[in-house]
Amino acid sequence: MSEFDDAISLRRDGEGRYLGTLTDAWGIGEAVNGGLLMALSTQAVIDVVPAHHPHPLTWSGVFLSPGGPGEITAEPTVLRTGRSMSTAQVIVRQGEMERFRALLTMGDVSGHSEPVRKQTPRPRITPVDQCVSSGDAPPSALTKSELLQRFDMRLDPETAGWALGQPSGNGEMRGWIRFADGREPDALSLLAFLDAFPPVAFDLGSVGWVPTIEFTGYVRAVPAPGWLAIRIRTSTVTGNLLEEDAELWDSTGRLVAQSRQLASARFAD
């Protein structure tokens, strides 16, 4: 079993809830990575919708309090079951504290991904072996970020200045990502990949934790095996709020997932 599948595995209690355990193996600072939590919550939903709706087509949620190591409970509710899609809600708690809740559209993404009438082409990204590896991150960035051991992340050197204290101010990062243990990407794990890279706010000079307020991800196709290409960008930064858009392309160059989140960042001024 892969590290990812192990981390999102759930057992059912007798009352329609699903129980899991968070470890700091997926930690980022004091919190557990949001992308892992999104995938975990989707696991619970997969179990309550029809088997022919196995993939998250849309995942939208609000984050109420940061998740930490320990027991976690996911409570899914089916809102509607249609012919080609089901809609569900999931509430995730630790103890009495609600961590987040989300609304999901489930379906078979392979039934919605052909033909490709239009797609965002994969941008030019420096080849993997010439990128900056997350393993090369400065020690300060690695402190308490076990997450960097779970993902193999490669940052295009053209967008890596921030890691050396020289943010470009462009608000963009490009690179490559895969699981460190070799597990291949699938529709479910795309949710985790969408929220695994460092916050794009770092390229604008922000430091420290960048909590997500709202996150919406769309899965557009089942990814082929291999590296995923990723681009994250922000277009509008006002006060301490910014939106961050992420896009993922599989090894064939196909756009397989896209997301937007509103996040809160700290800036020096």
Next chain:
Amino acid sequence: MSEFDDAISLRRDGEGRYLGTLTDAWGIGEAVNGGLLMALSTQAVIDVVPAHHPHPLTWSGVFLSPGGPGEITAEPTVLRTGRSMSTAQVIVRQGEMERFRALLTMGDVSGHSEPVRKQTPRPRITPVDQCVSSGDAPPSALTKSELLQRFDMRLDPETAGWALGQPSGNGEMRGWIRFADGREPDALSLLAFLDAFPPVAFDLGSVGWVPTIEFTGYVRAVPAPGWLAIRIRTSTVTGNLLEEDAELWDSTGRLVAQSRQLASARFAD
């Protein structure tokens, strides 16, 4: 009272629910405009969160069944109240049928909109008086679309070919929008403006109703009075699904709202 404020006005019942009435004055085909419903649902949330959190910062919802003329009920629940933001859920029903549910982040957007560190500049759009007015739409497009009487919409002729049966295939529309009765835009009504324009799928040759599956909108600033500039685009169209991104700029050129929706369109092939 303006047409918009009248349409979203609610009265409280004794059990934490808010009652309103939909009329076909905001109809589009057989359904009532989604943007109006989003604003109406937000009205109910405004009444249950602290008064210093009066604006929707984020609105994310899933649409379960189309709303039609008649009574409507909104049931808001506060999930968390923080210092600068509150989080809430709202469930909207007609009779026993759930129409949609949404997760909202509420706050005072004017406290999150300065300074402007980065923003998407308003694109070049043909001046209002040289645009195609919604009043000039072919009679077929006006059939049962009372909505076109509520909004004054002007479409840039460069992106209006689809209305004459010549979609460009680019997947983009630009133009201007305001309320027909002169009501000025505010933070709440931006939600309605984000979903008022014709579906961008029409520019790709799609015809007929384009139901929204999921919609997420962010309000980034309180708009100045006057016309709003709008751009809607899609980048990835697969099978019958497409994402539609909308952006609104106020009369000073400021980016005031942005949204993304996943929609289902019918194509000829």
